[in-house]
Amino acid sequence: MNxxxxxxxxxxxxxxxxxxxxxxxxxxxxxxxxxxVAMLVIVxxxxxxxxxxxxxxNDFCGSVAYEIFWVLLVVCLFPNVSLAWTAIGVCVATxxxxxxxxxxxxxxxxxxxxxxxxxxLGNTFAWSDFPSYVVGSVAGWAVGRPLLKxxxxxFQPVPESALPMNQLxxxx
Numbered sequence: 001m002n003x004x005x006x007x008x009x010x011x012x013x014x015x016x017x018x019x020x021x022x023x024x025x026x027x028x029x030x031x032x033x034x035x036x037v038a039m040l041v042i043v044x045x046x047x048x049x050x051x052x053x054x055x056x057x058n059d060f061c062g063s064v065a066y067e068i069f070w071v072l073l074v075v076c077l078f079p080n081v082s083l084a085w086t087a088i089g090v091c092v093a094t095x096x097x098x099x100x101x102x103x104x105x106x107x108x109x110x111x112x113x114x115x116x117x118x119x120x121l122g123n124t125f126a127w128s129d130f131p132s133y134v135v136g137s138v139a140g141w142a143v144g145r146p147l148l149k150x151x152x153x154x155f156q157p158v159p160e161s162a163l164p165m166n167q168l169x170x171x172x
Contacts, residue, residue: 035076067136091137101125
């Protein structure tokens with residue numbers, strides 16, 4: 001078992017970096033599975049909400065689901081990154097993509113001409129999308145945080161006093 005004690009030989013920064021990056025592989029794998037399941041729920045739900053009607057609320061809720069998906073996807077791909085920083089980064093990236101819709105670059109227009117390009121990049125610039133990006137990123141953080149806690153809780157060691165006596169005997 002790897003143990004890391006913060007003593008005088010380690011700076012608080014190196015201890016923090018160690019704690020942020022050294023997750024057991026089993027925890028990362030289980031966390032990724034949980035995130036994938038959450039994304040499999042979020043994506044169809046988000047598109048169903050977005051295309052179920054033609055109101056601002058449908059668009060807003062669809063954009064929130066879009067942000068949640070991207071936060072969960074980044075954390076799924078890189079499970080050792082901070083969930084809060086991921087949510088901030090996704091919000092900034094989607095805001096930049098929104099501003100890119102004002103730019104008539106041929107490469108960007110070609111990407112937007114495909115079905116997947118329209119789904120990811122959007123069609124038109126709208127100031128009203130920015131609040132949903134912020135709400136969605138916060139919601140992505142709020143969804144990912146309890147998922148991580150649930151997975152971490154399942155990896156907590158069982159105290160010896162909680163094991164049945166026959167199980168203790170068989171391990172010796």
